[in-house]
Amino acid sequence: MSVIAHLRVHANSFELGRILDISSGSSIVLENLVPLGEQAVPFFSIFGTDESQAFREAVQDHPSVRDIQEVSSHDDRTLFALDWDVTEDRLFRGIHETNANLLSATGGPQTWEIELRFHSHESLGSFKAYCSDANITLEVGRIYNPTRPESGPFYGLTQRQRDTLVRAVQGGYYSLPRELSTQDLADEFGISDQAVTERLRRAIVALVDNSLVAAIEAQDEFDPSGREL
Structure with missing residues (x-):
């Protein structure tokens, strides 16, 4: 790898x-x-x-x-x-x-x-x-490691997951106070608000698993003690 x-x-x-x-x-x-x-x-x-x-x-x-x-x-x-x-x-x-x-x-x-x-x-x-x-x-x-080899250039996210997550971040869904609601996203993508929530959840899990988790595993593989060599 x-x-x-x-x-x-x-x-x-x-x-x-x-x-x-x-x-x-x-x-x-x-x-x-x-x-x-x-x-x-x-x-x-x-x-x-x-x-x-x-x-x-x-x-x-x-x-x-x-x-x-x-x-x-x-x-x-x-x-x-x-x-x-x-x-x-x-x-x-x-x-x-x-x-x-x-x-x-x-x-x-x-x-x-x-x-x-x-x-x-x-x-x-x-x-x-x-x-x-x-x-x-x-x-x-x-x-x-930037990503897991099998995850591809977009960290394993599908096109729909990428589009929804990017829109959520750019539209202020994660801002405080929230500037975009789950229903707003649902209306834009023509799906239910429950489907939006699930899509975002899967996108975040894939993103973290194929970037942060992969990087931690690579560091541990190189030096199990966690020290930088």
């Missing part, structure tokens, strides 16, 4: 973190990421800095960088395209060797928050071992 891990990596522990060195108060978000060995150009946004030109020049001077181009700028966000030698980055090499998928990456002055999807807990364990051997400072945070 696949597993998603939220990781914290020290910026000085990997090549891209050293390349995209930012001052206090700024943050970087990678917009798209390139698998090891491909030559496509990744994009990243930097937020909260008034020195984009100085930042660009510092990045350009790094030996692993071929080119950096400013794509656009709006308010406190500047989008760059970066052409760099990803094969020099040991962190990305570890991601490639363990067949993990990089879902998101946000960098700060000291650390990067990275979200990876692994094929199994064993793959995550292999990645941790790789990082330890490569002297990459890594802290593993939350670990979970």
Whole structure:
């Protein structure tokens, strides 16, 4: 079963973190990421800095960088395209060797928050071992399975259950005070108010079972003591 891990990596522990060195108060978000060995150009946004030109020049001077181009700028966000030698980055090499998928990456002055999807807990364990051997400072945070594999992309909910639950939430059925009644929902969907109640009950059970319960079971499987490793 696949597993998603939220990781914290020290910026000085990997090549891209050293390349995209930012001052206090700024943050970087990678917009798209390139698998090891491909030559496509990744994009990243930097937020909260008034020195984009100085930042660009510092990045350009790094030996692993071929080119950096400013794509656009709006308010406190500047989008760059970066052409760099990803094969020099040991962190990305570890991601490639363990067949993990990089879902998101946000960098700060000291650390990067990275979200990876692994094929199994064993793959995550292999990645941790790789990082330890490569002297990459890594802290593993939350670990979970997004859904049960058999639940599909909508957590096992049927189309009717999804429509009714979404309408109930957006219409204020669960607000205090309640802005939408069971009868209101029944009239909209052309069913009885008892059928609405039952449909909502089944939807909530399926949603919790295939998300929260699945995540708890995955955490216990990875570490029965409940500790984050």
